[in-house]
Amino acid sequence: MGLSTLAPVLAQARAAGRAVGAFNVVQVEHAEAYAVAAERASLPVVMQISENCVRWHGSLRPIAAATLAIAEACTVPVVVHLDHAESTELVDEAVRLGLTSVMFDGSRLPDEANRSATRRVVEQCHAAGISVEAELGEVGGKDGVHAPGARTDAADAARFVADTGVDALAVAVGSSHAMTERVAVLDTDLIATLARAVPVPLVLHGSSGVPDKGLVAAVRAGMTKVNIATHLGHVWTQAMLARLEESPTVDTRHYLGAARDAVATEAERLLRLLATP
Numbered sequence: 001m002g003l004s005t006l007a008p009v010l011a012q013a014r015a016a017g018r019a020v021g022a023f024n025v026v027q028v029e030h031a032e033a034y035a036v037a038a039e040r041a042s043l044p045v046v047m048q049i050s051e052n053c054v055r056w057h058g059s060l061r062p063i064a065a066a067t068l069a070i071a072e073a074c075t076v077p078v079v080v081h082l083d084h085a086e087s088t089e090l091v092d093e094a095v096r097l098g099l100t101s102v103m104f105d106g107s108r109l110p111d112e113a114n115r116s117a118t119r120r121v122v123e124q125c126h127a128a129g130i131s132v133e134a135e136l137g138e139v140g141g142k143d144g145v146h147a148p149g150a151r152t153d154a155a156d157a158a159r160f161v162a163d164t165g166v167d168a169l170a171v172a173v174g175s176s177h178a179m180t181e182r183v184a185v186l187d188t189d190l191i192a193t194l195a196r197a198v199p200v201p202l203v204l205h206g207s208s209g210v211p212d213k214g215l216v217a218a219v220r221a222g223m224t225k226v227n228i229a230t231h232l233g234h235v236w237t238q239a240m241l242a243r244l245e246e247s248p249t250v251d252t253r254h255y256l257g258a259a260r261d262a263v264a265t266e267a268e269r270l271l272r273l274l275a276t277p
Contacts, residue, residue, distance in 0.1 A: 003068065004077035006101035006131035007167040009044045010201040010224050019219040019274040022046035022081065022203075023267055024229040026053050029260040030236075031067045035074050037267035043275050044077035045267070046101070046225065051085050060090065064097045081133075083227075091121055095128050103133040103170070118164040126165070133203055133225075135170035136160055151190060154197035161200055168225060170203040173218075186214050188221040195222025203227065208234075212273060219274055226274055235259075235266045 013020050025031045025047050038045040047067050054060045064080070071078035081101040082094040091102055104121040106114035122132045136152055152171040161169055171194055173187045186204075194202055201224035207215065208231035215226060239262035243255045 001077045002072045002074050003100060004044065004079055005129060006046065006079045006081060006133065006225075009046075009077050009079055010168055013044070013275075014201045014224045017220075018276070019224050019226050020044055020046055021267065021271045021274050022048050022079075022083075022225055022227045023232055023270075024048050024050060024053070024083070024227075025063065025067050026056070027256075028063070028066045028070075029256050030263065031070045033260045033264040034267055035070050035078065036264040037271055038076045038078060039074060040264075040268045041271040041275070042076060043271045044079070045271060046079040046081050047071060048081045048083040048227065048229075049099075050083040051087065051090060051105075054090065060093050061097060064094070064099060068098060079131075088117070088121065091124070095125060095130060099130065101131040101133065103135070105135060107135065115160065115163045118166065122165045131167040132165075133168040133170060134160070134164060134166045135203075135205070136172075151187065152194060154190075154193050157194055158197045158199070161198055166200060168201045168203050169198055170205050171198075173204070186210060186218050188217050191218055191221035191223055201225060208232075215273060228270060232263050232266060236263050238262070 009020055023034050023045065031047050034045050034047050049063055049067060053063065057063050067080050071080050079101050080099045081103065082090065082099050083103050084105045085091050085102055086105050086108065091104060094102055102121065102125055104118055106117045109117060118134050125132045136157060150172040152173065157169060157171060173190050191202065202222060203225040204218055204223045205227050207226045207228045236259040240255045240259040243258035247254065
């Protein structure tokens with residue numbers, strides 16, 4: 001199987017009443033960890049490269065090339081996804097490099113301009129066989145649309161999908177980006193309402209702040225793609241620090257390896273949790 005587009009992976013998960021885990025790639029070891037997790041669980045995974053990550057590396061090409069190579073070697077479906085892309089030039093590059101999914105973030109634009117720009121991205125990506133995710137309202141880290149009080153209107157969400165043709169829609173239902181404690185309470189009634197009103201799979205951003213029971217409830221209510229980054233970053237950092245404290249070394253393989261193994265274990269657990277609500 002290996003490299004896959006997002007739309008069929010989510011469609012299959014939605015039909016089965018389960019969700020797919022989407023995890024952020026910052027370094028090659030992240031992609032390696034997610035590949036191990038997906039293979040062990042025999043489940044699909046979305047490997048996400050954010051625009052912030054691209055800025056940190058200075059270029060999309062190297063991290064994308066490594067992630068694509070790892071995805072292609074897998075025996076389970078793996079989506080390589082450009083996350084929170086505000087730059088259409090970056091979307092263009094993702095298309096050229098062969099990424100299989102893009103989240104276009106036009107939140108800084110006025111509503112009509114956002115819909116128009118998103119529709120153009122959808123037309124471009126669909127012509128290249130690439131799936132597109134989008135999001136309503138303002139997106140901008142933990143102070144954007146995923147502030148705990150923000151909520152997506154079901155009728156507006158349905159209109160947005162009809163206007164743009166996106167393959168998946170991220171919605172605000174009580175989560176918040178970059179939470180370091182798992183205490184968020186989701187509006188599962190709203191998730192169910194949105195799932196009935198919106199004809200494409202729903203995406204939960206800011207899922208690191210949601211406890212396991214909340215994630216399971218969200219999937220049961222109709223959530224299909226679940227983005228988790230900060231939580232796995234915490235797992236990575238704690239494992240790396242523990243290894244350095246136990247055995248100080250200048251050989252980066254030792255502590256990066258410990259971090260990679262810990263993230264693989266937790267990512268596998270999360271994939272299984274989301275797939276068996």
